[in-house]
Amino acid sequence: MEAGPVNGRRGAGPWLLLLPAALVMLIAFALPVGMLLARAFTHPEPGLQNFILLWERPVYLHVLVNTVMIAAAATPVTLILAYPVAHAMAHGSPRTRRLLTFLVLIPFWTSLLVRSFATVILLQRRGPLNTLLVNIGVIDAPLPLIYNLTGVLLGAVQTLLPFVIFPLYSSMRRIDPTLMPAALTMGASPVRAFLRVYLPLSLPGLMTGATLVFISMLGYFVIPALLGGPRQTMVGQLIQDQVGQLGSWGVAGALSFVLLAVTAGLLGLLHRLVGLKAVAR
Amino acid sequence: MGRWRLLRALVCALVGIYLVAPLVVVLIISFSSASFLRFPPPGYSLRWYENLVRDPAWMDAVWVSIQILVPTALLSTALGTAAALALIRGRLPGAGFVGAALMAPLVVPSIITSAGLYIAYRGLGLNGTLAGMVIGHVVVTLPCVIATVGSALRSLDPRLEAAAATLGATPAAAFRRITLPLLAPAVLSSMLFAAVLSFDELIVSLFVGSARLRTVPVQMWSNIRGDFDPTVAAIASLCFLVALIALALEALLRRRNGDRE
Amino acid sequence: MTLPAMGDPAGPILELRGIRKQYGRLAAVDDVSLELRHGEFLTFLGPSGSGKTTTLMLVAGLQQPDSGRIILAGKPVDRLPPYKRDIGMVFQHYALFPHMTVRRNVAFPLEMRGTPRAEAERLVSAALAMVGLPDHGDRLPRQLSGGQQQRVALARAMVYRPALLLMDEPLGALDKALREGLQLEIKRLHREQRMSVLYVTHDQAEALTMSDRIAVFDEGRIQQIGTPSELYERPATRFVASFVGETNFIPGTVLGRDGDACRIAVAGVPMLASDRFSAQPGTRVTLAIRPERLRLSAAGEGVPAELVDLIYLGNARRYVLRLPDGTEWSALLQAGMADAATLRHGDAVRLTWEAAHATAFPG
Numbered sequence: 001m002e003a004g005p006v007n008g009r010r011g012a013g014p015w016l017l018l019l020p021a022a023l024v025m026l027i028a029f030a031l032p033v034g035m036l037l038a039r040a041f042t043h044p045e046p047g048l049q050n051f052i053l054l055w056e057r058p059v060y061l062h063v064l065v066n067t068v069m070i071a072a073a074a075t076p077v078t079l080i081l082a083y084p085v086a087h088a089m090a091h092g093s094p095r096t097r098r099l100l101t102f103l104v105l106i107p108f109w110t111s112l113l114v115r116s117f118a119t120v121i122l123l124q125r126r127g128p129l130n131t132l133l134v135n136i137g138v139i140d141a142p143l144p145l146i147y148n149l150t151g152v153l154l155g156a157v158q159t160l161l162p163f164v165i166f167p168l169y170s171s172m173r174r175i176d177p178t179l180m181p182a183a184l185t186m187g188a189s190p191v192r193a194f195l196r197v198y199l200p201l202s203l204p205g206l207m208t209g210a211t212l213v214f215i216s217m218l219g220y221f222v223i224p225a226l227l228g229g230p231r232q233t234m235v236g237q238l239i240q241d242q243v244g245q246l247g248s249w250g251v252a253g254a255l256s257f258v259l260l261a262v263t264a265g266l267l268g269l270l271h272r273l274v275g276l277k278a279v280a281r
Numbered sequence: 282m283g284r285w286r287l288l289r290a291l292v293c294a295l296v297g298i299y300l301v302a303p304l305v306v307v308l309i310i311s312f313s314s315a316s317f318l319r320f321p322p323p324g325y326s327l328r329w330y331e332n333l334v335r336d337p338a339w340m341d342a343v344w345v346s347i348q349i350l351v352p353t354a355l356l357s358t359a360l361g362t363a364a365a366l367a368l369i370r371g372r373l374p375g376a377g378f379v380g381a382a383l384m385a386p387l388v389v390p391s392i393i394t395s396a397g398l399y400i401a402y403r404g405l406g407l408n409g410t411l412a413g414m415v416i417g418h419v420v421v422t423l424p425c426v427i428a429t430v431g432s433a434l435r436s437l438d439p440r441l442e443a444a445a446a447t448l449g450a451t452p453a454a455a456f457r458r459i460t461l462p463l464l465a466p467a468v469l470s471s472m473l474f475a476a477v478l479s480f481d482e483l484i485v486s487l488f489v490g491s492a493r494l495r496t497v498p499v500q501m502w503s504n505i506r507g508d509f510d511p512t513v514a515a516i517a518s519l520c521f522l523v524a525l526i527a528l529a530l531e532a533l534l535r536r537r538n539g540d541r542e
Numbered sequence: 543m544t545l546p547a548m549g550d551p552a553g554p555i556l557e558l559r560g561i562r563k564q565y566g567r568l569a570a571v572d573d574v575s576l577e578l579r580h581g582e583f584l585t586f587l588g589p590s591g592s593g594k595t596t597t598l599m600l601v602a603g604l605q606q607p608d609s610g611r612i613i614l615a616g617k618p619v620d621r622l623p624p625y626k627r628d629i630g631m632v633f634q635h636y637a638l639f640p641h642m643t644v645r646r647n648v649a650f651p652l653e654m655r656g657t658p659r660a661e662a663e664r665l666v667s668a669a670l671a672m673v674g675l676p677d678h679g680d681r682l683p684r685q686l687s688g689g690q691q692q693r694v695a696l697a698r699a700m701v702y703r704p705a706l707l708l709m710d711e712p713l714g715a716l717d718k719a720l721r722e723g724l725q726l727e728i729k730r731l732h733r734e735q736r737m738s739v740l741y742v743t744h745d746q747a748e749a750l751t752m753s754d755r756i757a758v759f760d761e762g763r764i765q766q767i768g769t770p771s772e773l774y775e776r777p778a779t780r781f782v783a784s785f786v787g788e789t790n791f792i793p794g795t796v797l798g799r800d801g802d803a804c805r806i807a808v809a810g811v812p813m814l815a816s817d818r819f820s821a822q823p824g825t826r827v828t829l830a831i832r833p834e835r836l837r838l839s840a841a842g843e844g845v846p847a848e849l850v851d852l853i854y855l856g857n858a859r860r861y862v863l864r865l866p867d868g869t870e871w872s873a874l875l876q877a878g879m880a881d882a883a884t885l886r887h888g889d890a891v892r893l894t895w896e897a898a899h900a901t902a903f904p905g
Contacts, residue, residue, distance in 0.1 A: 014371025018379065021364035021423060025383055029420045032397030033389060039400070081299075084292040096293075103297045109524040109531075110304065111481030113498050114517045117505055118303030121310060121318055121514070128306050128320040158299060190285060219390020221484060226505060236392040243396045243488070256393045263388060443604050444637035446624035447708070448698065449654035454625075458650075462641050 037260070040253030050254035060238070060251075064258065067234040070149070070224070071217035074156045078164055078213050079206065081157065086168035086205075091177050108162040116226045119155045120146065123227070151227035156217060163216065164209035171205025204274040211270040215263050235259050304521050311514035318511060329515040339516065342500040346480055348411060349496060353418040354476035360419070361426025361475075362468055368427070369434045380431070384424045394420065395488040402489060409491030417485040422475040429474060433467030466534045473534075477527045481520070553616065555580050555738040556601065556706055561610035563596055570596045571607070572762035578706070578740060583732050585741040587749040587785070588759030595710055597759070598742050602708055603627050615705045625654070630699030634711040636691045638683035644670070644694050645679035651702045669701040670694075672731065689720045696728070700735065709741045713748065725751055746786050750774070758782050774832075778818070780903040783830040790836070790871045792829040794902070796821040803897040809865050811845045814897035819904060827902040833860070833874035835899035838885065844892030847871065849885055861885070863893065 040050050054060045089100045107115055122129050123145040130142035145151055175198065183193035221236030228234075235255055242252035306320060311329055313322030333339050367373065368380045386394055398417050399408060407413030437460065445455035483498040490499055497516065504513045554577035563571040571593045578584050586594035599605040601612060603624035612620040619627045630651070638647050648669055652662040670676050673693040683691055692712055699707055712728070713721040729752055732739055743749055749756050750770045757767040758781070766778040777783035784791070794806040794813070803814040804821055806829065815829050837844075838861060850870070851862035861873040871893070885891060 014367040014373050017363040017367035017371065018373070021360040021383060021427070022379065024360060024416070024419060024423065025385075028398065028401075028416045029386055029394060032401035033393060034397075035400050036393060036397035081292060081296050084289040085296050088289055088293050100293060100297070103300055105528055106304070106525070107300045109477060109528045110521055111483070111498060111524070113481065113483050113501055113505075114307075114520045114524075115303065117501065117513065117517050118307040120505070121320075122303045122306050124318065126319065131320060158303070161296065161300060215388060216390075219392055221390075221392050222502075236390060239392050239396055240487075243399060249400065252396055256396065259390060260393065263390070267388060438635075438637065440633055440635065440637045441639060443602075443624070444631065444633060445639075445650070446604065447602050447627075447629055447631035448651035449625045449702070450650070451625050452623075454654060459639055463639075 033256075036249075036253050037257050038253065039249040040257045043250035043253065050250040051257075053251060054254050054258065060255070063233050063235060063238050064255075066232065067218055067236075068262075070152060070156070070232065070234060071214050071220075073149075074153055074160065074217050075210055075213045077153065078157045078160045079210055082161055082164040082168055082209065083202075083206070085161075086165050086172055089165070089169045090172035090175070104162045104165050107158070108166075112159055112222055115159055116155055116222050119151075119158060120226055123151055123154060146227055147229040149228070149232055151229075152224050152232045155223045155227040156220060159223065160213050160216060164213055167212070168202070168205045168209050171208075172202055175201045207270060207274055211266055215266055218259060218263060307514050308518045308521065310511055311518040313511050313514075316510050318514070329511040332512045333515050333519075336512070338495075338500060339497075339512075342495050342497045345494055346496045346498075349414050349418055349486075350476045350479040352415050353422060353479040354472050356415070357419050357422040357426050357475040357479075358468060358472040361423050361471065362430050362464075364423075365427050365430040365434055369431055380427070383427055386421055387424045391421065391484045395485045398485065399488040408489055409494050411494070413489050414486060414494065414496075417489050418479045418482055421482060421485060422478045425474055425478060426471040429471035430464065430467050433464055437463055470531050470534045473527055473531055477524065480523065553580075554578055554613075555582075555615055556740070557611075557613040558597070558601070559611040559613070561597065561600060561607050561612065563593075563600060563605065564608050569762045571600065574610070574762075574764055576757060576764065576767060578738060581736050581738055583729075583739045583741065583752060583754045585743060585749045585753040585756045586759055587743060587746060587756050589744055589785070592759040593762035594742050594744075594757075594759040598708055598710055598740060601706075601740060602629055602631050628705040629708055630702070630704035630706070631708040632692070632695050632699045632710065632712045634714045636683070636688075636695045636715075638691055638694055638698075640683055642682075643679065644675070644681050644683065644686070647683065647694060648679075648698045648701050651698065655702060657702075665701050666697075669697040672700070672735075673697045673727075688716050689724060692716065692724065693727075696731070700731070700737065703735075703737075705738065707737050707739045709739065711742055711744070714743075721748070728752065750786070756786075758785060760785070777830065777901065780828060780830065780905075783901065783903075788833055788872070788874075790829075790831045790833060792831065792869070792871065794827055794829055796823050796825045796827055796902075798823050804902055806902060809845050809867055809869075813845065813895070813900070815900035815902045816897055817902040821902060821904070825904065827904060829900045829902055831895055831900045833872045834876075835895050836871065836873035837894045838863075838873060838875070838891050839894070840885070840889070840891060842892055844894040847891055847893055849887060849889045849891055852885070852887060863891065 041048070043050070054064070085100060085104070089097045092100075121127055124130070125142050125144070125146070127145075129145065130139075133139045134142060145154065179197050179201070180190075180193055183197045184190065188196065218234075219236055220234055221240065224232050224234045225237055235258075239252050239255050239259075242248045242255065310318055310320060310322060312325045312327070313319070314324035314326040314328065315322055364383065368376045368383075373379070395417070398413075398420075402408040402413050405413075407416070441459050441463070442455045445459050446452070450458065481498060482496070483502060486496045486499050487502065490496065495503075497520070501513055501516060556578040558574055558576050561571055561574045562569065574593070574597055576584075586597060588594045596605065600607050600620075601614075603619065603622060603626075607620055610620070611618055614627060614629070639650065642650070645666055648666045649662050652665060657665070666679070667676070670679055673696050675690060675693055675697070678686065678690065678694075683694065686694065692715075695712070709728075713724055716724065725748060731737070741749075741752065753770060755767060755769055756773055758765045758773065760781050766773060766782045768776075773782060773786050777786065777789075780791070783789045792808055794808040794815075797805040797807050797812055799805065799820075800814060802816065804817045805812055806815050806827060807813075808829065817827070821827060845865065847863040847865050849861055850864045853860040853862070857877055859875050859877070861875065863871045863873060865871065873893070
């Protein structure tokens, strides 16, 4: 009814509660990231030469394009695999939901590094997967599953799945499960009912998931380093090289600038499409 | 609908295997008796776990990780809980914007945060120090605490505090007797999550750490990139075990809270 | 300003004087004044957004009025926080503390008041027995049904015998059968415990059943305050007539006065009605007539109409009547009223009423 919330804390109290966290974020996050980005324009000397360098040196441009391509390839694969799982969690039996939640939570709580390492082991030339495929006679010789694009995609999709399944699941749970049967009684085939009723309703969750996958993938560093070859080098690795080995702050800053700009642009686009509330979830 | 159900079940099974199989393989290989990573192992032994315990490099890494994760989890939880209370209950102007800004480390690639910290620390001499590590870990874990506690606060019925007030409870009493106990499971689980995130954190530790200040993930990272033997599988399995225990603890907290969905 | 002595049983337990509450430019509560007598059951009735719940929140201290005074048991309380007012409150969604057992919930207000432990134990047991849940003390709220939860909430709000019990749509979340059972139970508790109750509902049947007096709210104002029968028989405004009970609204034009009554042309036929304003001849008015006050006859005086539908209701019959101008009226006749029983669908009938049962409103 018309009754609002009550006795909220007022005055300076809330600001004091917020202050420590805000200070930490300002000093230990915003400031350092700002310093890195500023290097793009000031190091080694003021100007735009670092951005010109990115544009002119084929290596940099190639890596930037490569990064976007890999992220663009991983996103649809992740979504297609995540969608049925989220659907089964949202509308399946409680037992199915519990089992799937457990299966998705395990990698969610396990470190990315451990999972990437495990994928390295699994996909090796003489690893379990190749051995299995040869033994059951699907292939004659072991496939090159690692240190190439396949390896990066297999590893990336695996690590990204939980981050899409949960948001998708929570948006699907809000969809009335009687809508599909209702569409069927009106003469829609299951495929048409899905395309016309269910899919549009799950679209906000899907778009949020897609953006999150794409953005996280852009910043990936561990997966391409462990599972990719030289041709799969991504921006994250390049930034690390520039800072760690070469000390080229300016180039590192410029690369970070481009990466952040793309990220911010995509988030802005998502915000316009589905609203910031959905992004913050 | 039968065919679609079948397809869905098939994809679910595939994804389930895809998510868990690599971890199971590592777990099995960690008990291998052979010094190469063949699967299935020719025999079983505990030699790689013994190796782990005997190698001071690994034990030092575990100790460093613990020294970082304990203060990180405590600090993050304290700061994050306070911030969540202010953002959700404080009726602050611009709370939405501030809240979104505090979530930024979740969308800014970790590599950028880490490189920035490295640059900022150089002038302050914080690279290679425990304090520098803890601050970096707090930055990456704080958003998760704010999000977890914040969503618990948001789902907490404000009418409960109103009811307590009409029944004679002062704001302080209502907070202590009603809000805090109902929030406790979320606070504990966010602390657990912060500890696990800190324990798993690689990139910040890679940049800010030093040869003498190596966490478990950093030690793993340098091992995996070189010639590695099943010792790495053993530590990976232990990390996996830690994750499983954390997951179980979290589920227990959730259940104790009575599954208020 | 003269205040009655504290706790004077003759004076009102609660007095509101010119209460106002604004949300932005919208006046949620607009100059509300009333008195609640000791032991009285007063209901705020109105549609959602009419200001009734906001007024209750102001009394509880969960919101602050922009102006006006709230005097509880002789003390002005409008600057006091809720926990310093001597009130008990029952919420629509129970607001039981989910982490405490039923006993701990009921003991909470006693604990806040520092009641000695043994005394508190005794009072809690008595309160649980009073609401018919003596054996449910060790359960958690989520293990109880909705009706049981609301009983616990009732016990919790009454256990410390507050000066005033506030109830905000306490039965709104329950289904019909349960709601009616609990209505009688709350009524019984009110009678036995001699509590002063301020009750909020949007359900007019519930308000008529339970209240000593009803205050009808609309657009932030009290439209009328009175006993259920006053409200029903002599609605002060057209809104009250429409919100409390069922009413036919019939357009007419004032012809002149006839003693206390007012002569009005209805569908061209001169009829009598009572009015609360001295209507000038030629004024357009609306007559409010309850369906059970309309009389039907096959011939004679009255407004001519055609019987278009007849609905059998068991203990009564409803007649739907259409006038030559196309307006439809509803009449309700108790079973056993002989002359009307012979009427058939399509029959021409005449409608009459007593002047006292038709109220004319301007417009």
